[in-house]
Amino acid sequence: MEEQAKATLGEHVELEYELTRQDMKQALKARAKASGRARRTQRLAVIAVAALVGTAAVPLAKGEAPDTQSLVMAGLVVAVVFVLQPWLMARQFHAIASRNGTYRARVDDSGAGVANEGGSSQVNWTAAPHYAETPDTFVLLSGDKNVSCLTVLPKRGVPDPQDVDALRALLDRHTRRL
Secondary structure (H helix, E strand, O other), X not given: OHHHHHOOOOOOEEEEEOOOHHHHHXXXXXXHHXXXXXXHHHHHHHHXXXXXXXXXXXXXXXXOOOOHHHHHHXXXXXXXXXXXXXXXXXXXXXXXXXXOOOXXXXXXXXEEEEEEOOEEEEEEOOOOOEEEEOOOEEEEEOOOOOOOOEEEEEHHHOOOOHHHHHHHHHHHXXXXXX
């Protein structure tokens, strides 16, 4: 019953946090799932790896030594697209975000306002029509096909653990969960 009371119209949830590299990693992973461009890149990488592994396997079927160059290239594609690129992006985003110190956010019926040492922004629900929930964050996502904007709201930023449910209720009421 208390949870319903917190999620009524006119309520808000405030957060205070410093973004971590893990927050950014989870947010970028959620963004990649929502982004058409990221999904296409991952599909193309999988096709390329399958083709390279297939090329290496053909000599094996003939009883010859496998094409090790193709296997190495397949490993490099996997390493770059699925390991190195996400790690580097999370590192770069975190480096930029951490310069702004402590973040203070307020999520209410009009949207999400975020302020830090570098400035402030207000995102209304029209600009962030979707959100994703990760183990440690809520990620507000823009509605364009490449999901060019995101807002990260770490769950640890709420003062009371029950506020996580209130925040989820606000997001569910105003946006669509991906």
